[in-house]
Structure formats: structure tokens, C-alpha cells
Amino acid sequence: MRFRDLIPGRRAAPPSPVRDERKLLVVRVDGVEVAMVDAGDVPCEIERDFAIDGAATIEFEDAAGVVHRHHAPAYRGWLHLNVRVHPNLGCQADAVATTKPEHTAGAVIEDDEIGIRFQPFVLAGGAPIDLAGRGLFARGLHFSGLVTPGNILLSCECDQCARTFVARSFHAGFAQSGYFYSESGRYTLIVDGAIEGAPVPLSDPEPVALAALEARLPAAPDGTRFAWRNAFRCPHCSAPYVDFIAHPEQRAGEYYGLYLPDTPPIRFAGSDGTG
Numbered sequence: 001m002r003f004r005d006l007i008p009g010r011r012a013a014p015p016s017p018v019r020d021e022r023k024l025l026v027v028r029v030d031g032v033e034v035a036m037v038d039a040g041d042v043p044c045e046i047e048r049d050f051a052i053d054g055a056a057t058i059e060f061e062d063a064a065g066v067v068h069r070h071h072a073p074a075y076r077g078w079l080h081l082n083v084r085v086h087p088n089l090g091c092q093a094d095a096v097a098t099t100k101p102e103h104t105a106g107a108v109i110e111d112d113e114i115g116i117r118f119q120p121f122v123l124a125g126g127a128p129i130d131l132a133g134r135g136l137f138a139r140g141l142h143f144s145g146l147v148t149p150g151n152i153l154l155s156c157e158c159d160q161c162a163r164t165f166v167a168r169s170f171h172a173g174f175a176q177s178g179y180f181y182s183e184s185g186r187y188t189l190i191v192d193g194a195i196e197g198a199p200v201p202l203s204d205p206e207p208v209a210l211a212a213l214e215a216r217l218p219a220a221p222d223g224t225r226f227a228w229r230n231a232f233r234c235p236h237c238s239a240p241y242v243d244f245i246a247h248p249e250q251r252a253g254e255y256y257g258l259y260l261p262d263t264p265p266i267r268f269a270g271s272d273g274t275g
Helices: 207-216
Strands: 023-029 032-038 044-062 067-085 090-098 114-122 152-157 164-171 177-182 188-192 240-242 256-259 266-270
Touching (some): 044 090, 067 152
Parallel strands (some): 114 152, 188 266
Antiparallel strands (some): 023 044, 044 067
């Protein structure tokens, strides 16, 4: 099972004298409650706009007290937050940082703006989904057939330590290139699909040619080796986040690669090493 955009949703109802006692979801920005959803609101879509001057912390707390805490990068202007709660109690949220006080959900994000896609989750009371080690499509951070621009950041949540981290992604299919993660899971290497043995998206590589290519690849800056089935790891606790060893069946179809913002991808030029 995977997260998908299920319905357009509707606005959360305005406060009324009679409310469901249980708060399904409370949303806070920098510790201040900005939205609340109860059982009578579902399904719903909420939009909030905030003036910001620096980084911001966005928290989503469910009825069981579980908090998903994300951090938006520093920006001066406006933060436009969009939260959707679906009938199955799946919750999706995105934000856009802009210099404009208004932004329409789903509008094109300009080059000088920053989009943030928060990892979806299921609220207390919904059927849990085991996504440990799964890829970006299964987690609802990317969607098949929908191209995500490079200025949309992914705010990921570790399956092990539950801390969040920001990652950037790239579409390897357009360039017909292969990507490899280091054993440490902190570095990403991009290999041109024209290089012998390079795995291209949506296809399984030839094992002998892949092994020969991996033997030629340079070491990562931390001395660990790059391999096609290495995991992308949480930068906080090093637990596998996208785990291709545990879930080998998802490797060929995972055509979006990840990298940490402070460690941009390394490019392999061929026999002379990196380029």
C-alpha cells in the first residue's frame, strides 16, 4: 500500500459551539497552534499563511500524542501551508516559502521560491501502513506520472529515530543516468547511462557488467564504497531510509535519487574518475 492524493478535500469547518471531543490533528508553527482537525472535519483541506523571517518548525500532533516535527529552511517572506486529511485518516502536507502574501495551492513554484513536501503519515485511529525502508513513491514523497521540480524539498522522517531531515531529489530517468549511494548513505554518485554497466531507470542491470562498473567507481569522500543496492540513510542515526537490501524489488523503479543539501551529487565521468 502507498500514499496517494485521494480526494481534493474540503476546507475545515469553522469553529462551532459543538465539537468532537477528540482532536485528530493539531498543527503548530514555532510552537503556536495554527489549525486543528476533529472527526467532524474529515475529509478536509486547510490552508494557512504566515510571515516568516528565518527557519520555522512545523509540528503535526495526532490524538495519541505522536508528533511529526519538521523544519523549514531559513527564508524571509511568507510560508504557505497546505494540509489534507483523507477519509482513511491519511495526512498529507506541503508548504511553499515565497515573497508574496498569497499563494494558490498547486500553483507553479517559481525559481526563487522553495517548496517543501512533508512525509505523509496516518493519524491515530487509521490503519497503520508499514513503510520502513520503502522508497519515495511508496512513502508518498513522489508520484508516478507527476514530475517534481528540483526546488521542492522533501522533508523525510526516519523509521528508526523518528527525527526528520531535508533531502533534495532528482529525476534520473530524463538523463537516462544511474545513481549509487555510498555505504554510509550520505553521498550520491551519478553515472551516465552511456557508460558500460550503468543501470538506467526502470530496468535491472546486467549483473556482471554492474559488478565491473562498481569496481571502477571512486570511493566516497568518507572512504566508503558506492553500490547500486546501497541504502540512502538517515543523517541523524544512519538507519536505512530507502533500503534496497531489504526491498530489492523496488530498486529498478525508484527513478528519483536523493541527496542531502550540503552534499550535492558526485558525477562519474568514466575511466578517469569523477567529473
